[in-house]
Amino acid sequence: MIKIVNATERERRAFIEELKLRVGRTDPETEQKVARIIEDVRTGGDEAVKAYSEKFDGWTPDRLELSREEMEELSARCSGEFLEALKRAAANIYDFHSRQKQQSRIDPQPNGVIMGQRVRGLHRVGVYVPGGTAGYPSSVLMNVIPAKVAGVGEIVMATPPGRAGHPDPNIIAAALVAGVDRVFLMGGAQAVAALAYGTESIPKVDKIVGPGNIFVATAKKQLYGVVDIDMIAGPSEILIIADSSADPEYLAADLMSQAEHDPMASAILITDDRKLAESTVSALYRQLETLARRDIIERALDGYGAVIVCENMKEAVEFANQLAPEHLEVCCRDPFEYLGRLDNAGSVFLGNYSPEPLGDYFAGANHVLPTGGTARFFSPLSVDDFIKKSSFIYYTKDALMGAAGDIIELAETEELTAHANSIRVRLEE
Numbered sequence: 116m117i118k119i120v121n122a123t124e125r126e127r128r129a130f131i132e133e134l135k136l137r138v139g140r141t142d143p144e145t146e147q148k149v150a151r152i153i154e155d156v157r158t159g160g161d162e163a164v165k166a167y168s169e170k171f172d173g174w175t176p177d178r179l180e181l182s183r184e185e186m187e188e189l190s191a192r193c194s195g196e197f198l199e200a201l202k203r204a205a206a207n208i209y210d211f212h213s214r215q216k217q218q219s220r221i222d223p224q225p226n227g228v229i230m231g232q233r234v235r236g237l238h239r240v241g242v243y244v245p246g247g248t249a250g251y252p253s254s255v256l257m258n259v260i261p262a263k264v265a266g267v268g269e270i271v272m273a274t275p276p277g278r279a280g281h282p283d284p285n286i287i288a289a290a291l292v293a294g295v296d297r298v299f300l301m302g303g304a305q306a307v308a309a310l311a312y313g314t315e316s317i318p319k320v321d322k323i324v325g326p327g328n329i330f331v332a333t334a335k336k337q338l339y340g341v342v343d344i345d346m347i348a349g350p351s352e353i354l355i356i357a358d359s360s361a362d363p364e365y366l367a368a369d370l371m372s373q374a375e376h377d378p379m380a381s382a383i384l385i386t387d388d389r390k391l392a393e394s395t396v397s398a399l400y401r402q403l404e405t406l407a408r409r410d411i412i413e414r415a416l417d418g419y420g421a422v423i424v425c426e427n428m429k430e431a432v433e434f435a436n437q438l439a440p441e442h443l444e445v446c447c448r449d450p451f452e453y454l455g456r457l458d459n460a461g462s463v464f465l466g467n468y469s470p471e472p473l474g475d476y477f478a479g480a481n482h483v484l485p486t487g488g489t490a491r492f493f494s495p496l497s498v499d500d501f502i503k504k505s506s507f508i509y510y511t512k513d514a515l516m517g518a519a520g521d522i523i524e525l526a527e528t529e530e531l532t533a534h535a536n537s538i539r540v541r542l543e544e
């Protein structure tokens with residue numbers, strides 16, 4: 116049962132700490148099991164991946180890669196309406212992320228110096244897409260499109276084989292719409308290891324993004340350094356701050372939209388209006404009756420749901436900044452008046468007509484967002500996650516002569532005479 120609480124500042128802080136405790140746990144047994152899988156794939160290549168597919172997915176593949184024809188054939192099975200919606204969403208995501216793209220820079224100076232910075236996409240990226248009901252076509256778009264915009268050379272997707280090597284057609288359709296280059300049917304830690312090290316048939320990637328179960332998340336953590344990884348996403352979160360202008364039916368619906376992801380999801384409303392709090396709880400239990408994933412929603416609300424009544428909206432803003440939620444809805448009279456005071460949130464949804472699922476699917480901003488309070492220092496997935504920068508320097512002889520004294524002084528102070536010598540030999544020409 117979702118609770119209505121009149122929490123004091125201290126109680127609210129304790130509640131935030133409790134919420135943070137639910138994420139990021141793993142156990143030594145899983146760590147060891149995953150380490151073993153990684154080592155087997157590193158040394159055994161394709162055969163090891165296939166053996167684990169047989170063991171964990173009950174599928175004995177002769178090859179792991181889907182051909183382009185197979186991808187197109189699977190995509191053709193999807194409904195036309197779904198494909199059209201997917202393309203319209205993809206266009207918005209592409210447009211939003213195109214605006215994030217950083218340009219290379221060249222800065223010539225009048226004294227014979229040219230400085231610059233090159234921005235390039237990563238060479239090759241792996242995108243993991245979970246199996247079962249947690250593999251979302253929308254997440255394929257959100258992970259792949261920023262990489263495309265960044266100019267990544269090749270995008271390789273891994274997704275579990277499903278029942279006997281039959282992947283979800285909707286996932287494959289999304290891969291085609293987003294522009295994935297190659298798809299491998301493999302899941303779990305073995306898929307992450309194969310992407311990180313490469314095998315006979317699977318190319319080695321530079322970075323792996325995308326969510327997954329405990330085996331996937333642990334493999335990504337263990338392989339960080341061999342490859343780059345994105346952040347490890349925790350259960351979904353929504354916080355709504357609302358004043359008396361909000362509609363309780365909307366608030367109830369939006370709280371449950373995130374609760375349906377996971378029994379560990381958190382859904383919290385904070386308001387200065389007790390009547391609104393009470394009407395929202397009534398609306399919530401009325402609407403719940405109509406929803407398919409009722410069981411998951413109830414478990415999430417019982418465990419990590421709350422309706423908090425505060426003294427004033429200033430307290431609500433402070434709570435939001437302390438919680439640093441993944442999603443923050445501002446259902447208030449003048450939502451823009453709040454925006455400047457909200458420091459920590461993955462994505463902010465302003466007003467009564469910007470519900471969280473608008474961002475999950477369609478508006479174009481990324482739905483891969485920091486969770487568990489990490490919005491204090493992490494950002495949404497973006498084009499920046501798929502680029503690397505390198506600087507370049509050009510000095511003429513005269514320009515180097517002008518700088519030589521300072522460089523030699525600094526090098527000799529550090530007692531690095533070979534450094535100083537590299538400058539001196541040029542002075543003697």
Ligand SMILES: NC(=O)c1ccc[n+]([C@@H]2O[C@H](COP(=O)([O-])OP(=O)(O)OC[C@H]3O[C@@H](n4cnc5c(N)ncnc54)[C@H](O)[C@@H]3O)[C@@H](O)[C@H]2O)c1
Binds near residue numbers: 167
């Ligand atoms: N946080 C997010 O944004 C987000 C989004 C979507 C999904 N998810 C998470 O993704 C997960 C999806 O889970 P899933 O399991 O359906 O798909 P998954 O793709 O993450 O994992 C399936 C793979 O796990 C491996 N596996 C299964 N049992 C194993 C075992 N006992 N030992 C070793 N490996 C084993 C298998 O190889 C299988 O292919 C959920 O935990 C969900 O919470 C998170």
Ligand SMILES: N[C@H](CO)Cc1c[nH]c[nH+]1
Binds near residue numbers: 253351475
């Ligand atoms: N809300 C999820 C991220 O927290 C993303 C998602 C995918 N599909 C629906 N929702």
Ligand SMILES: [Zn+2]
Binds near residue numbers: 351373475
């Ligand atoms: Zn969602």
